[in-house]
Amino acid sequence: MMTDVSSIWHLIKKDLKIDFRQGYAIYSVLLFVFTCVFIVYKSFTEFSPQSWIVIFFIMLLFVSINAVLKSFMQESGDSSLYYYSMLNPIHVIVAKTLYNFVFIVALSLIIWLLLIFFSFNPFSSSIDFFWTILLVSYGFAVVFTFVSGLSKADGVNATLLAVLGMPLVLPIILLGIKISFSATTLLSDTSLATDFMLLIGIDLLLTGISVILFSILWKS
Amino acid sequence: MIRQSWWKILGVVMFLYVIIFGLLTPLKPGITSVSPITIPSGQELSLDISSYNTRYQDAQQLRAWLKIDSLHIIEASKITASSDNTLKAQFTIPAHLPTRALSASTDLIVDSDSDGYALLPNAVFVSQSKKQLDINAGSQLWQSSVIKDIHQPTGIKFPYRNILNESVRNLFFHVAIWFAMFALLIGALYYSIQYLRKGDKLYDIYASSLTSVGIVYGLIGMATGSFWAKYTWGQFWINDVKLNMSAVALLIYLAYWILRSSMKDQDQKARISAAYSIFAFAALIPLLFVIPRLTDSMHPGNGGNPALSEDDMDNTLRFAFYPAIISMTLIGIWISSLAIRFEAVKESFYINKAKNQ
Numbered sequence: 001m002m003t004d005v006s007s008i009w010h011l012i013k014k015d016l017k018i019d020f021r022q023g024y025a026i027y028s029v030l031l032f033v034f035t036c037v038f039i040v041y042k043s044f045t046e047f048s049p050q051s052w053i054v055i056f057f058i059m060l061l062f063v064s065i066n067a068v069l070k071s072f073m074q075e076s077g078d079s080s081l082y083y084y085s086m087l088n089p090i091h092v093i094v095a096k097t098l099y100n101f102v103f104i105v106a107l108s109l110i111i112w113l114l115l116i117f118f119s120f121n122p123f124s125s126s127i128d129f130f131w132t133i134l135l136v137s138y139g140f141a142v143v144f145t146f147v148s149g150l151s152k153a154d155g156v157n158a159t160l161l162a163v164l165g166m167p168l169v170l171p172i173i174l175l176g177i178k179i180s181f182s183a184t185t186l187l188s189d190t191s192l193a194t195d196f197m198l199l200i201g202i203d204l205l206l207t208g209i210s211v212i213l214f215s216i217l218w219k220s
Numbered sequence: 221m222i223r224q225s226w227w228k229i230l231g232v233v234m235f236l237y238v239i240i241f242g243l244l245t246p247l248k249p250g251i252t253s254v255s256p257i258t259i260p261s262g263q264e265l266s267l268d269i270s271s272y273n274t275r276y277q278d279a280q281q282l283r284a285w286l287k288i289d290s291l292h293i294i295e296a297s298k299i300t301a302s303s304d305n306t307l308k309a310q311f312t313i314p315a316h317l318p319t320r321a322l323s324a325s326t327d328l329i330v331d332s333d334s335d336g337y338a339l340l341p342n343a344v345f346v347s348q349s350k351k352q353l354d355i356n357a358g359s360q361l362w363q364s365s366v367i368k369d370i371h372q373p374t375g376i377k378f379p380y381r382n383i384l385n386e387s388v389r390n391l392f393f394h395v396a397i398w399f400a401m402f403a404l405l406i407g408a409l410y411y412s413i414q415y416l417r418k419g420d421k422l423y424d425i426y427a428s429s430l431t432s433v434g435i436v437y438g439l440i441g442m443a444t445g446s447f448w449a450k451y452t453w454g455q456f457w458i459n460d461v462k463l464n465m466s467a468v469a470l471l472i473y474l475a476y477w478i479l480r481s482s483m484k485d486q487d488q489k490a491r492i493s494a495a496y497s498i499f500a501f502a503a504l505i506p507l508l509f510v511i512p513r514l515t516d517s518m519h520p521g522n523g524g525n526p527a528l529s530e531d532d533m534d535n536t537l538r539f540a541f542y543p544a545i546i547s548m549t550l551i552g553i554w555i556s557s558l559a560i561r562f563e564a565v566k567e568s569f570y571i572n573k574a575k576n577q
Contacts, residue, residue: 146499150492160482164496167471168503171511174464202506209502213495216416 004091011087011095015071029067033059033111041118049122049184052115057136057173057180059111064104064137065162068144071096089218093149093211101141108133128183128192132176135199139172142203146210150217168206175199231550238544242392245536248373249274250380251340254328261348262315267296269307269330271338272380276301279332284309285367286326286344292318292362313346316358323347329367336373340382379534387451391537394444396544401437403549404430404556409501412494422564424490428480429559431497433552435473442466453518462512462519469507472500 019025036059044051083092112133115121123129147165179195250272259265269284276282284296284307296309307330317324328343381388411427414420446456449463457463479496483489512519 150495160478164475164479167468167475168499170468170471171465171503171507174468175511198506198511201510202503205502205506206499209499213416213498217491217495 004088007088007091008095008098011091012099015095015099025067025070029063029107030110032066033063033107034114036063037111037114037118040115044119047119050181052119052122053177053180053184056108056111056115057177060104060108060136061140061166061169061173063107063111064100064140065144065165067103067107068100068141069148069162071100071145072148089215090211092218093145093214096149097141097145097207097210100145101138104137104140105134108137122184123180124185125183129180131196132179132183132199135196135203136172136176139199139203139206140169142206142210143168143172146206146214149210149214172199172202175202227550228554231547231554234543234547235551238392238396238540238547242389242540242544245540246375246377247273247386247388248377248380249332249335249338250382250385251328251330251338251343252382252385254340254343257343258345258347259313261313261317261346261352263313265311265313265344267309267311267328267344269309269328271305271307271330272385274332274335274338275304276307276332276334277304279334281331281333282307283331284311285329285331285365286311286346287329287367288318288324288326288362292359293365293367294362295365314358314361314364316352316354316361317346317348318355318359318362320353320355322350322353331367331370333371336371338380376536376539378536383452385451387448388537390444390448392540392544394441394448396541396548397437397441397444399545400548400552401434401441404434404437404552405501405504407553407556408434408497412497415490415494416498421486421490421567424494425560425563425567426556427494427497429556429563431473431476432559433556435470435477437548437552438466438470438473442470458518460519461517462508465507465511469504472503476500 040055040059112129143165144162147162147168175195175198179192179199182192182195252270252272254270255268256265267284279301282299282301284299285293286296287293294311294314296311298310300308302308309330324346325342326344326346328340329337330339331337378388408427408430411423411430415423415427445463449458450456476493476497480489480493483492
């Protein structure tokens with residue numbers, strides 16, 4: 001058990017170190033976020049909470065696709081053989097998913113802050129929105145990490161696989177948007193608890209499947 | 221079993237039976253509309269009733285009731301049939317209502333010995349003024365009749381539903397084809413798992429063919445559902461959670477097609493598409509069965525609406541509905557078996573060609 005945790009932790013640390021050492025990956029995503037927010041700020045003269053939320057989630061979707069796509073780039077070629085002989089596939093997918101999860105949460109907080117800076121904060125209950133961000137980011141991380149893990153074998157067009165992931169995250173986004181809408185109003189929605197449970201359920205289901213399938217695919 | 225042909229014949233015969241029985245069986249008599257639909261208390265009501273599938277001019281005995289609940293019923297004093305499908309009924313509405321509210325809705329029941337009974341729920345709304353509020357007097361006045369000696373419709377007939385009318389027959393096509401689609405997709409899921417476990421190329425051919433036919437079935441199911449929606453809800457597509465989620469589900473499976481056509485390497489294609497289709501099926505379950513049940517939806521079976529319950533289904537419908545599911549599943553398996561054989565022949569052709577070179 002301890003070795004599992006430490007091996008996952010080392011993998012996460014390795015990803016973090018590589019990303020910070022290379023720099024360009026993180027900075028390019030940040031530039032992407034800033035440009036998007038600025039375009040939105042310049043083009044909307046009046047911002048309704050509804051459009052705020054929809055734009056937030058669409059930006060988050062594309063930013064996280066860009067951020068996660070690279071996650072298996074380093075493991076192509078010879079290093080993949082090295083990893084294959086060294087590591088348990090479950091550790092790899094869990095570490096990648098967690099790392100991407102943290103990354104996407106950080107990005108969504110940055111988008112949120114930038115949107116507040118340029119426009120306003122539409123939420124009466126920011127806590128609810130924060131939980132939504134956590135759950136939606138986790139769903140994104142699971143789906144996109146799995147899908148980019150599929151493209152680990154070289155020769156598959158990584159962008160295409162990201163496109164394939166998009167219908168898979170649609171229910172997650174739709175639920176996220178629904179919960180966020182209810183977080184903008186003062187009245188709390190009676191179905192809020194079921195929506196949260198549903199989101200958690202979808203996240204858990206996808207996690208289970210991605211872990212099982214990845215360990216099968218890892219062999220090839 | 222797959223090489224024998226009895227199940228193909230069975231599927232086609234059952235499908236023909238579904239088409240003939242499903243389209244030729246008449247509906248039970250029904251009331252399409254009444255006028256006027258509102259009446260103040262204490263007045264004479266002369267009600268024009270239009271009906272469907274009735275032969276009221278042949279009827280020896282015609283009776284009609286307005287019913288608030290099982291206790292409070294009044295009977296028509298005079299009833300005349302001006303044609304087979306139109307009636308004029310005279311009611312004397314009592315001066316008081318048996319409720320504390322200012323209005324009550326009544327169900328109209330028409331019984332004839334020629335066709336059996338017909339019912340229109342919430343047909344006439346009876347209103348009263350504040351001065352007329354008297355629940356005890358109203359309760360006594362409205363208990364002037366009881367419904368008895370009702371004639372049952374004779375022969376094999378489908379139930380008459382007000383907004384559905386003749387489109388109730390779509391049950392055998394729209395609902396059955398979704399069931400059949402699920403059977404095919406579950407088959408595809410099974411073969412995808414088998415492929416990942418054993419790595420036999422044949423399983424990949426099975427899975428992909430079943431999925432393709434399943435997607436086509438899904439599209440047909442959506443098209444038939446659209447026609448039903450146009451008839452009952454007024455539009456081909458409404459913003460309803462069940463419809464939107466099924467659209468998402470189809471998008472997920474269309475992405476499967478894109479995925480397969482995008483890769484050259486055969487093994488890689490088989491492996492990745494098997495993994496994707498398992499993932500997609502897992503995403504399909506919450507989309508189609510969990511989310512629509514938890515939120516409000518107009519689609520039957522969701523958001524508290526019943527589906528396949530006592531109200532909607534009766535035994536005559538079941539006589540065509542279950543064969544429809546079985547026959548469409550069998551025909552789907554037949555179509556996929558043709559696709560499987562075609563793919564397998566193509567595969568062995570290329571292998572032989574490569575050997576000869």
